[in-house]
Amino acid sequence: MKGINSRPGTLRELGELSLLDWIRKKAGQTGRQKGLLLGIGDDAAAFSAPAGETLLATSDAMAEGVHFDLSYTTLYQVGFKLVSVNASDIYAMGGAPRYALLDLCAPSDMEFDGISSFFDGVLDALKHYGAVLAGGDITASRSGLVLGMSMIGSAKKIVKRSGAKPGDEVFVTGCLGDSACGLWLLKKLGRPVLMEEGKKAAFDLTHGVKKKVRLGWETAGPLVKRHLMPIAKKPPKGASAMIDISDGLAIDLIRLCKESRVGVKIYEELLPVSGHMGKAAPVLGLAPLRLALGGGEDYELLYTARPGQHHGKKYKAWRIGEITRAGYIISGRGGEMKELKTEGYEHFTSG
Amino acid sequence: MKGINSRPGTLRELGELSLLDWIRKKAGQTGRQKGLLLGIGDDAAAFSAPAGETLLATSDAMAEGVHFDLSYTTLYQVGFKLVSVNASDIYAMGGAPRYALLDLCAPSDMEFDGISSFFDGVLDALKHYGAVLAGGDITASRSGLVLGMSMIGSAKKIVKRSGAKPGDEVFVTGCLGDSACGLWLLKKLGRPVLMEEGKKAAFDLTHGVKKKVRLGWETAGPLVKRHLMPIAKKPPKGASAMIDISDGLAIDLIRLCKESRVGVKIYEELLPVSGHMGKAAPVLGLAPLRLALGGGEDYELLYTARPGQHHGKKYKAWRIGEITRAGYIISGRGGEMKELKTEGYEHFTSG
Numbered sequence: 216m217k218g219i220n221s222r223p224g225t226l227r228e229l230g231e232l233s234l235l236d237w238i239r240k241k242a243g244q245t246g247r248q249k250g251l252l253l254g255i256g257d258d259a260a261a262f263s264a265p266a267g268e269t270l271l272a273t274s275d276a277m278a279e280g281v282h283f284d285l286s287y288t289t290l291y292q293v294g295f296k297l298v299s300v301n302a303s304d305i306y307a308m309g310g311a312p313r314y315a316l317l318d319l320c321a322p323s324d325m326e327f328d329g330i331s332s333f334f335d336g337v338l339d340a341l342k343h344y345g346a347v348l349a350g351g352d353i354t355a356s357r358s359g360l361v362l363g364m365s366m367i368g369s370a371k372k373i374v375k376r377s378g379a380k381p382g383d384e385v386f387v388t389g390c391l392g393d394s395a396c397g398l399w400l401l402k403k404l405g406r407p408v409l410m411e412e413g414k415k416a417a418f419d420l421t422h423g424v425k426k427k428v429r430l431g432w433e434t435a436g437p438l439v440k441r442h443l444m445p446i447a448k449k450p451p452k453g454a455s456a457m458i459d460i461s462d463g464l465a466i467d468l469i470r471l472c473k474e475s476r477v478g479v480k481i482y483e484e485l486l487p488v489s490g491h492m493g494k495a496a497p498v499l500g501l502a503p504l505r506l507a508l509g510g511g512e513d514y515e516l517l518y519t520a521r522p523g524q525h526h527g528k529k530y531k532a533w534r535i536g537e538i539t540r541a542g543y544i545i546s547g548r549g550g551e552m553k554e555l556k557t558e559g560y561e562h563f564t565s566g
Numbered sequence: 567m568k569g570i571n572s573r574p575g576t577l578r579e580l581g582e583l584s585l586l587d588w589i590r591k592k593a594g595q596t597g598r599q600k601g602l603l604l605g606i607g608d609d610a611a612a613f614s615a616p617a618g619e620t621l622l623a624t625s626d627a628m629a630e631g632v633h634f635d636l637s638y639t640t641l642y643q644v645g646f647k648l649v650s651v652n653a654s655d656i657y658a659m660g661g662a663p664r665y666a667l668l669d670l671c672a673p674s675d676m677e678f679d680g681i682s683s684f685f686d687g688v689l690d691a692l693k694h695y696g697a698v699l700a701g702g703d704i705t706a707s708r709s710g711l712v713l714g715m716s717m718i719g720s721a722k723k724i725v726k727r728s729g730a731k732p733g734d735e736v737f738v739t740g741c742l743g744d745s746a747c748g749l750w751l752l753k754k755l756g757r758p759v760l761m762e763e764g765k766k767a768a769f770d771l772t773h774g775v776k777k778k779v780r781l782g783w784e785t786a787g788p789l790v791k792r793h794l795m796p797i798a799k800k801p802p803k804g805a806s807a808m809i810d811i812s813d814g815l816a817i818d819l820i821r822l823c824k825e826s827r828v829g830v831k832i833y834e835e836l837l838p839v840s841g842h843m844g845k846a847a848p849v850l851g852l853a854p855l856r857l858a859l860g861g862g863e864d865y866e867l868l869y870t871a872r873p874g875q876h877h878g879k880k881y882k883a884w885r886i887g888e889i890t891r892a893g894y895i896i897s898g899r900g901g902e903m904k905e906l907k908t909e910g911y912e913h914f915t916s917g
Contacts, residue, residue, distance in 0.1 A: 264615035363714035
């Protein structure tokens with residue numbers, strides 16, 4: 216068994232046991248979590264529940280070629296995003312992230328340096344959310360990298376998808392469609408952009424775009440960052456129902472309405488759209504409204520609240536409409552009513 | 567969106583949303599778990615902790631072509647085993663399984679019938695262990711089926727790997743090597759054996775074996791079952807340290823010793839080996855001792871206990887040796903001492 220200091224090239228050369236030792240040491244160096252009795256290194260992680268709080272558990276998988284493409288994403292970014300996606304689910308229940316379990320399914324010929332970057336991303340993100348890596352599983356994969364994470368959190372009071380009532384106001388916590396627009400930019404660029412180094416990377420998109428307009432870092436950077444390294448939003452106080460936007464505003468809003476057995480009316484003019492996206496989308500030949508409604512991977516919170524009872528004063532959110540008895544309606548800028556369609560990302564059928 | 571009653575052929579035809587509805591309905595029909603406040607259908611599962619108990623969380627991934635081969639394993643069996651593997655980890659901490667989260671990463675062209683069988687296996691096994699499906703994630707896979715499960719359990723008192731002391735006795739809860747021997751039989755047979763129908767399937771292994779001996783169902787059936795549908799063992803009372811045998815007795819025993827900073831001496835003549843395995847192994851050209859020490863996937867519990875203080879009277883386990891101050895030793899049938907090597911399954915390097 217080789218020591219980790221010899222820096223072997225691939226996972227096959229390193230072996231599972233040495234990798235486990237390395238992960239255990241690395242995870243142990245990054246923060247502690249109150250209540251964690253036993254972390255990595257036994258058959259299961261052990262923890263105590265915070266007094267009087269409800270426990271939450273969620274899991275999300277990300278597969279190479281489906282959820283991420285290493286031709287324009289770094290492994291650091293993949294690790295960071297895997298954590299954010301799970302943290303977003305915990306926040307969407309009104310909770311706080313606490314412990315993460317990681318299932319790493321990697322090809323034997325994968326370079327150790329890549330795995331090391333991946334863990335840097337995972338651990339940096341966990342630190343951001345105040346959570347720790349408490350366990351998981353490492354196995355070989357036949358083809359491509361497949362990542363699974365489950366996250367355990369807790370909440371004083373959980374917020375379900377099913378609590379919306381007619382008359383409630385509908386809010387989102389940030390601009391919509393940026394992530395999808397960033398993904399389009401990355402696909403055109405076809406190479407990774409190192410957001411994690413905090414540098415303004417070269418990003419002059421002059422080819423492959425519809426109009427001959429040069430998109431500089433000031434416009435493209437924030438959009439790409441929203442896709443590569445999303446930051447999950449902490450929940451507001453007083454929400455009556457909540458969901459995080461992972462598959463697109465329209466599909467996730469309709470999910471919330473179905474669970475609550477209500478309808479909704481939103482207003483196109485109230486949808487928050489960033490200046491960056493408003494500028495970049497036409498250059499790419501994309502319609503900002505379509506990106507905002509169906510782009511997906513926004514990882515913003517979408518919630519409802521009784522009028523006047525929503526969130527703290529300093530909480531940043533945009534009102535986009537109201538809950539009704541039935542029907543899913545979007546009111547256009549000219550006041551025309553359209554049916555809100557479930558456009559958004561659906562696995563197996565979307566391409 | 568097609569209804570589930572139209573029984574579409576593939577996941578692509580069915581779509582993610584219909585599949586989710588189907589899973590939610592199916593999971594809801596199979597048992598309830600005290601303390602589960604919110605199951606499938608929200609951003610995260612919500613549950614309360616049993617009063618005074620410590621919570622446990624574990625996860626395991628299984629990838630097609632690495633952990634299972636659909637040319638000799640049914641999807642029902644894969645589902646059943648995925649649950650057993652996780653339940654075994656919870657039992658190995660002295661706990662009881664409660665909630666499971668499933669990450670299903672499946673190719674779009676996978677048949678719905680296969681997914682349906684897989685869920686039957688998952689839900690039957692969860693029922694066996696008194697646990698319920700509380701959430702998870704469904705995504706498309708680029709190639710092959712990748713499954714992840716995380717399980718949450720609880721224990722009045724957790725048993726770590728690190729509690730063994732010199733003088734403690736060492737026990738295993740069942741025969742060793744059966745699962746590995748069953749896997750060899752399946753590879754020779756090259757087709758699935760339907761254990762789940764409770765039938766004595768045709769199983770005459772007359773070709774591809776070393777000696778011209780016919781292995782009938784009576785011998786082969788129990789071995790194959792141990793590999794395809796292992797049943798995790800409930801923990802004993804009073805164990806000082808415990809681990810489940812997933813990668814082989816030798817490797818897992820050494821893991822326990824390293825965590826406890828102790829040595830061990832086990833006796834070849836005390837290792838429980840089934841009559842089936844003793845009969846089948848030579849026919850396959852395999853050494854029973856090697857299978858018992860390094861075969862892996864036994865999912866028996868390996869534990870230590872102070873002399874005279876171990877488990878209840880009715881608890882079935884075999885004493886195989888004792889904990890020492892240092893060194894990993896196996897005493898042969900003739901009394902000769904050999905060093906116990908970490909033979910067993912290691913990901914990335916084995917295979």
